[in-house]
Amino acid sequence: MSVAALIVVALLFGGMVLYAFGFAAFVFKALPAEAAGTLIRQAFPHFYFFVIVVSGLAALLLVPVDGVSATLMALVAVSTIPTRQALMPAINNARDAGAMRRFAWLHGGSVAITLAHILVSGYVLTRFI
Structure with missing residues (x-):
């Protein structure tokens, strides 16, 4: 497979893992809850934009070498758009x-989507070996 595609998929995987398990957890440990919530709320649109752009680029780079992986990366990109544009504002x-019960359900949905995206990109990485 393409070295460029490998690097871009690895960037996506690493970026999502770092944000989900590193940055977000660190912010909530390092800052008071209100400040942490404000910072995370400001950061999430950028995170989702990163996922859309990088997974879209990965899909394009994968088209000539692996149609299954290209399709999976395109699905990550496309499914992130409503997550960013509709789900994130609904959570906020x-x-x-x-409405904490609604917040918990919606937030849980966003976590599930992000975990699914991480798993999909990890699976695509395994297709390189």
């Missing part, structure tokens, strides 16, 4: 309204 609105 639920939190702002104090």
Whole structure:
């Protein structure tokens, strides 16, 4: 497979893992809850933009070498758009309204989506070996 595709998929995988398990956890440990929430809320649109762009680029680079992996990366890119544009604002609105049960469900959904994206990109990486 293409070296460029490998690097881009690895960047996606590493970036998502670092953000989900490193940055977010660190912010909530290092800052008071209110400040941490504000910072995470500002960072998430950039995280999702990163996922959309990098997975889209990976899909394009993979088209000539692995159609299955290209399709999987395209699905990550496409599924991140409604996550960023609809789910993220709904999470914020639920939190702002104090609807904590709704917030928990929506946030759980976003976590599940991110974990699925990490697993998919990890699977694509295994197709390089």
